[in-house]
Amino acid sequence: MVKEQLRARGIHDPGVLDAFNKVERHKFVLPEVRDSAYGDFPLSIGEGQTISQPYIVALMTECLEVSSSHTVLEIGTGSGYQASILAEQALHVYSIERYEVLASRAESLLKELGYNNITITVGDGTLGWQAYSPFDRIIVTAAVPRVPLPLLEQLRNGGKLIIPLGGSFGQVLTLIEKEQDKINYRNICDCVFVPLVGKYGAKTNN
Ligand code: SAH
Secondary structure: HHEEEEEEHHOOOHHHHHHHHOOOOHHHHHHHHHHHHOOOOOOEEEEEEEEEOOHHHHHHHHOOOOOOEEEEEEEEOOOHHHHHHHHHOOOOEEEEEOHHHHHHHHHHHHHOOOOOOEEEEEEHHHHHHHHOEEEEEEOOOOOEEOOOHHHHHHHHEEEEEEEEEEEEEEEEEEEEEOOEEEEEEEEEEEOOOOOOOOOOOOOOOO
């Protein structure tokens, strides 16, 4: 996976590659798809949600340039895989998940794996997590047409935020940098994520 899917496509940050070598992706997927855990595609994690393709997880992480002094906010814990990759490089990762069942599964797995720098909560991540803000880095792992305002507010000056922006059929992975309260946007690549559902995201009845 690291050689053929990541290095071959230009992922070169040693911290990111080390994290991928260390974190065992097969532990984060459902038992019935464990044989495909290292495939070049997203996989179902239950509740209609997916764990992203390894390359996309790596690309998002590399774009964020996470360092060991950074506090990171993740929206969309899902399986906890992205959180663990981030936790290999960051000081602390705060992660918010909408589905209780996914959050508690991820929480117990990450605890079992020995991570003590990841804090998970159940809630609407479009509101951010005011109590621990400002964040040095924010990663949104679900798609939304516009950046939720609370996330921009909770990003530290000089901080970076990565997010798939667009409608339900396709989005543009976008890297945002906040400098002196000015927001710069950079398009990274096309991508497809499940929708971000919440007050500043898509609406739903469930
Ligand atoms: N980062 C995950 C992949 C997540 S898929 C991993 O590594 O496995 C996107 C996740 O975002 C889903 O689990 C979905 O339930 C969650 N989600 C969608 N809207 C959300 C919201 N408003 N707040 C928190 N989580 C949300």
